Amino acid sequence: MAFEFNNRQWVLTESGRSWPLTELAARESRPFYLYDLADARTRTKAFVKGGARVHYALKANSHPRLLRMLATEGLGVDVVSLGELQKALSCGFAADKIIFSGVGKGHEELSLACGKQIFQINVESFEELKMLEGIAKGLGKVARVALRLNIHVTAPTHKNIQTATEESKFGIDMRQLPDVLEWLKGKSSLELTGLAVHVGSQIMEMGVFADVSRKTGEIFNSVTAKGFAMKHLDLGGGLGLDYKIPGHEDLNRLPEYFKAIMGQHGTGAGVVLEPGRFLVARMGVLAAQVVHVKQGINRQFAILNAGMNALMRPALYQAYHRIELLSGPAGAGAEKKQAYTIVGPLCETTDTFADSRELSPLQAGDWVGIFDTGAYGAVMANTYNEMPLPAQWSILDGKLEVL
Ligand code: LLP
Numbered sequence: 001m002a003f004e005f006n007n008r009q010w011v012l013t014e015s016g017r018s019w020p021l022t023e024l025a026a027r028e029s030r031p032f033y034l035y036d037l038a039d040a041r042t043r044t045k046a047f048v049k050g051g052a053r054v055h056y057a058l059k060a061n062s063h064p065r066l067l068r069m070l071a072t073e074g075l076g077v078d079v080v081s082l083g084e085l086q087k088a089l090s091c092g093f094a095a096d097k098i099i100f101s102g103v104g105k106g107h108e109e110l111s112l113a114c115g116k117q118i119f120q121i122n123v124e125s126f127e128e129l130k131m132l133e134g135i136a137k138g139l140g141k142v143a144r145v146a147l148r149l150n151i152h153v154t155a156p157t158h159k160n161i162q163t164a165t166e167e168s169k170f171g172i173d174m175r176q177l178p179d180v181l182e183w184l185k186g187k188s189s190l191e192l193t194g195l196a197v198h199v200g201s202q203i204m205e206m207g208v209f210a211d212v213s214r215k216t217g218e219i220f221n222s223v224t225a226k227g228f229a230m231k232h233l234d235l236g237g238g239l240g241l242d243y244k245i246p247g248h249e250d251l252n253r254l255p256e257y258f259k260a261i262m263g264q265h266g267t268g269a270g271v272v273l274e275p276g277r278f279l280v281a282r283m284g285v286l287a288a289q290v291v292h293v294k295q296g297i298n299r300q301f302a303i304l305n306a307g308m309n310a311l312m313r314p315a316l317y318q319a320y321h322r323i324e325l326l327s328g329p330a331g332a333g334a335e336k337k338q339a340y341t342i343v344g345p346l347c348e349t350t351d352t353f354a355d356s357r358e359l360s361p362l363q364a365g366d367w368v369g370i371f372d373t374g375a376y377g378a379v380m381a382n383t384y385n386e387m388p389l390p391a392q393w394s395i396l397d398g399k400l401e402v403l
Contacts, residue, residue, distance in 0.1 A: 002036040003246075003285060003371070009327030010285075010369055012036055015398035021287060022327045024393065024400075025367045031288040031306035032391035033378050035061075037069055039247075039283040040374070041396075044073055046251045047279060050258035052271040055099045055119075057237050058084050060276030060375040061284070065394050065401060067091035076119065078237075078274040082109045085118075095119070099234070099274065101148065101196070103169055110135050114143045120232065120272075122148040122196045124171055126180055129190070136189035146194035146234055149174050151215050155200030155208055157240070158317045164199040171197070174219065181226060192228050194269065195220050198236025201277060209238070210260035217265030224267075233265055234272040243320045243372050247282035277375040284374025286311050286390065287326065290366045291345060299341050302362050307344015307351045309387040311373055312380045315350040322371040323353060325360045336361075342368075346385045 003012050003021075012019045014036060024034065048054050055076035058067065062084065070077070071092035079085045080102035088098055095116040100109070103124045110132050113121050123129045123145050136143040150171035153164045163170045172180060184192055197216050203209070213235055220233055239257055241250060262271060288306035313319035323342055337358040344351040353370060362368070381389050392403040 002039045002283070003369075005324070010324060012395060014038055014395050017398055019395060019400070020327065021285070021369060022367055025287050025289070025326065028287075028391060028393075030388050030391050031286060031304075031310050032393055033373065034285050034287060035063060035066065035374055035392065035394040036283045037066055037394050037396035040066060040280050041069060041073065043251065043279045043282070044070060044075060046254055047273075047275060048075070050254060050273075051262055052235075052258075052273040053232070055097070055272060055274050056279060057274045057276030058088060059379060061280045061377070062087055062379055063392055063394065063403065064091050065396065065403075066280065067093070069396065071097075082112065085109065085112060089116070099146075099272070101198070101274070107131065107135065111139070114139055114141050117141065118144075120144050120146050120193060120196075120234070122146045122234065124148045126172065126176065126183070129180065129184075133187055133190055142189055142191050144191050144193045146196040146232060147172055147177070147180065147192070148196040148198070149177065149216070149219065151197055151199070151212070151219070153199040153208070153212060153215075155203050155238070156205055157200045157202045158319075160317050161201040162199070163201075164197065177219070177223075181223065181228065184228075192230055194230045194232030194234055194272070195223065196234035196236065196272075198274065199238065201238050202240040203238045204240045204242070206256050206260040209235070209257060210264045213261050213264040214266070217267045220265070220267045220269060231270060232272050233267055233269040234274065235261055235265075237274040237276050237278075239275055239278040241277060241281055241372065243322065246322075247372070250278070250282065281372050281375035284372070284377055286370040286373045286377060287367055288370065290362050290364055290368065292364055293340075293362050299356070300338065302340040302342045302359070302368070304342065304344055304353070304368065306370075306390060307346040307385075307387065308348065309344070309346060309384045310381050310390045311353070311370060311377050312382075313373075313376055314353045315348070321353065321373060323357055323359065324369050324371065325362060326367040326369050338362075346387070
């Protein structure tokens with residue numbers, strides 16, 4: 001088990017060694033992310049057993065040490081920009097382990113992807129497909145293409161992370177597919193290798209994955225029946241987590257997920273998956289210091305030195321993260337808890353991590369941990385209000401590294 005509350009403080013136990021989080025904090029003046037990379041490795045090993053070809057969605061966390069570890073594990077990767085593509089290549093992912101998704105791939109991105117002969121380019125519009133054909137022809141290459149379809153699924157998740165409603169910018173609307181296929185006939189610089197979908201993120205209902213798999217599988221079979229010999233069915237990412245509780249039980253949900261995904265598509269294709277959050281969210285804690293405990297009239301604010309600049313999820317999606325006092329004079333939790341509105345220092349009302357959160361009594365100078373922030377944390381951090389970017393610390397096989 002990774003992070004635990006032990007002897008009046010939160011510690012990370014790894015390779016037989018315990019790292020008290022406040023001892024690490026004592027070496028750092030900035031807010032910092034701490035990653036337990038072994039946790040991501042354990043999850044990865046469990047995930048690949050599901051029988052799909054796994055391409056980690058690098059957007060969730062692009063920390064180089066994480067990427068090198070995943071590449072060593074033999075994982076593939078899913079990228080969405082030139083920068084992500086270059087980072088994947090530089091961290092050890094071979095070109096034939098890379099999928100390139102994204103709605104705005106232009107000339108430069110497609111040229112590099114095509115020139116490197118990556119595993120699969122997930123094309124998201126007819127316009128992009130035509131551009132890619134011109135590029136591939138010019139380079140004398142055959143680009144391996146999957147068509148990312150919008151199959152009209154309103155996933156049960158926050159509306160800001162749904163990606164397949166009818167009005168979504170993502171994917172080729174499935175009603176346009178016949179025209180696209182007609183156009184593709186005889187295009188010798190494009191090889192249609194598969195279909196791809198991704199309907200949203202932080203999805204907890206397994207029935208959604210089963211429906212998506214079935215629906216996409218039916219479309220897949222209708223396309224192969226038209227003479228396109230496709231090989232891959234890319235069903236995207238999206239598997240969610242219960243952020244209200246620690247992650248010890250997460251892996252127990254994988255059999256149900258894979259049953260939904262693998263059992264329903266009804267094709268002879270190899271299934272490709274692009275998990276992000278599930279692999280890396282639990283490995284991360286954002287540590288931040290209390291600047292003031294401010295007494296209001298009806299509420300008590302804990303003002304941290306990290307705000308929505310360091311972690312945007314609560315501000316953008318009203319996301320819940322467990323927040324704990326890492327240790328300190330009042331840190332054992334034996335004292336009566338108090339309710340805090342936990343906020344950042346930025347000049348934005350939405351810079352709020354939690355309302356009325358019950359915590360052990362806090363005082364200025366205490367460090368708190370915001371848990372399960374390994375996914376979509378550091379990668380979305382920014383310098384609004386000229387705030388510094390949070391540091392990133394990682395522990396793997398007994399070694400601590402600071403970035
Ligand atoms: N594949 C594609 C094409 C995607 O767009 C995404 C995520 C994934 C895979 C990985 O999805 P996951 O397994 O992580 O759910 N910033 C938001 C999440 C945005 C997800 C964007 N796309 C958040 O913090 O909740």
